[in-house]
Amino acid sequence: MPRVSINPLLPAPSNPPVPLPQVPGPKLEPFTPTAHADIEFLMYLGRDEDKDSYVWKVNINGNGPYALKMFKFNTWEYLGQCYGRWLSKRLAKPQFYADYFDPFNCECRVYGRLKQEQREELAVRSHGYLLLSSEQAHQVANLMGRSRDDPDDDDPATLYGHNFWDRDEQHRGHPVKAIVKEFVSDGGEGFNKTQVAKLWDDLKEFRKLGILVRDITIHNYIGGKLIDFSRAWTVYHPLFDWTTDSHVTDHLEMEAQELIDLLYTWARVTDQSGFKLPKGLKEHSMGEDESTDLNPGLYDWRKWEADQEAAQIFVDKTLVEKVDE
Numbered sequence: 001m002p003r004v005s006i007n008p009l010l011p012a013p014s015n016p017p018v019p020l021p022q023v024p025g026p027k028l029e030p031f032t033p034t035a036h037a038d039i040e041f042l043m044y045l046g047r048d049e050d051k052d053s054y055v056w057k058v059n060i061n062g063n064g065p066y067a068l069k070m071f072k073f074n075t076w077e078y079l080g081q082c083y084g085r086w087l088s089k090r091l092a093k094p095q096f097y098a099d100y101f102d103p104f105n106c107e108c109r110v111y112g113r114l115k116q117e118q119r120e121e122l123a124v125r126s127h128g129y130l131l132l133s134s135e136q137a138h139q140v141a142n143l144m145g146r147s148r149d150d151p152d153d154d155d156p157a158t159l160y161g162h163n164f165w166d167r168d169e170q171h172r173g174h175p176v177k178a179i180v181k182e183f184v185s186d187g188g189e190g191f192n193k194t195q196v197a198k199l200w201d202d203l204k205e206f207r208k209l210g211i212l213v214r215d216i217t218i219h220n221y222i223g224g225k226l227i228d229f230s231r232a233w234t235v236y237h238p239l240f241d242w243t244t245d246s247h248v249t250d251h252l253e254m255e256a257q258e259l260i261d262l263l264y265t266w267a268r269v270t271d272q273s274g275f276k277l278p279k280g281l282k283e284h285s286m287g288e289d290e291s292t293d294l295n296p297g298l299y300d301w302r303k304w305e306a307d308q309e310a311a312q313i314f315v316d317k318t319l320v321e322k323v324d325e
């Protein structure tokens with residue numbers, strides 16, 4: 001798939017920093033007033049298979065430890081190809097693909113909503129976002145053994161996305177964005193027998209808060225809590241308003257099925273004889289659950305907007321008719 005896009009460029013995050021992303025709905029605040037900080041990189045926490053980010057144990061301005069999730073770049077065309085097919089309309093600006101579908105922004109919106117609703121205990125906590133200096137971005141690449149023929153992100157005349165941070169021409173000069181999280185050292189990856197009963201209850205709570213997590217794997221839980229929201233959709237989200245009802249149902253069922261697969265695998269690997277799925281989960285995954293309160297699209301996001309009318313006008317202009325190709 002060609003990934004070059006000279007135009008249009010995406011705007012860099014504003015300076016001084018603002019809560020992100022800058023669209024109606026929940027946002028994440030910067031961790032420091034400038035969104036910059038001294039970072040001491042202590043240890044890599046992720047795995048080779050991680051796609052969206054590099055996660056490190058760090059100290060920040062002499063305090064810590066924290067977990068710092070540093071996000072790779074995605075072109076808006078790539079995000080449009082991945083997700084645009086479910087939309088019955090087209091997003092009006094390239095930036096909107098980043099605002100609603102880029103992994104960094106997806107996580108910001110989840111943490112923003114958990115804060116609005118004072119439900120931060122549902123996940124491993126986030127403390128805000130940071131922007132890496134280019135020296136820090138180079139330092140991480142070097143610490144992780146970037147190969148010699150992987151040039152520094154800003155050197156080549158044209159950036160094609162084939163570099164450590166997947167930086168494309170449209171991201172030239174943009175800082176790498178990162179989210180500061182509570183570092184969880186105990187509990188380990190996944191969950192234990194006591195925590196397993198709560199996993200479906202927690203996912204239902206997320207949905208009632210207007211959040212569909214959409215990425216349920218053992219690696220995305222630590223000590224029974226979710227840590228990874230890079231695929232999550234949080235309302236207001238165009239995917240809930242501008243798609244067919246059957247697509248929304250498909251996504252709800254897919255997420256429930258991911259949890260079922262995960263639980264059966266866990267029960268087999270940990271030898272849980274007589275393991276039973278939580279009540280209602282199987283029915284939900286098969287579309288037999290009639291309850292509508294589990295559709296995140298029904299969440300009243302407008303109640304948090306200072307100017308509800310302006311927010312509605314903004315989202316009404318977020319999509320435009322698709323042009324026939």
Ligand SMILES: Nc1ncnc2c1ncn2[C@@H]1O[C@H](COP(=O)(O)OP(=O)(O)OP(=O)(O)O)[C@@H](O)[C@H]1O
Nearest residue numbers: 045046050051052053055067182183184219228230
């Ligand atoms: N707060 C944390 N404390 C300790 N370890 C963490 C923390 N957050 C993440 N990790 C470790 O880093 C790994 C990767 O984190 P995460 O799942 O958030 O990113 P990712 O896998 O790159 O995202 P994606 O799954 O979308 O590709 C986790 O599986 C976990 O082992």
Ligand SMILES: [Mg+2]
Nearest residue numbers: 050219220228
């Ligand atoms: Mg993950």
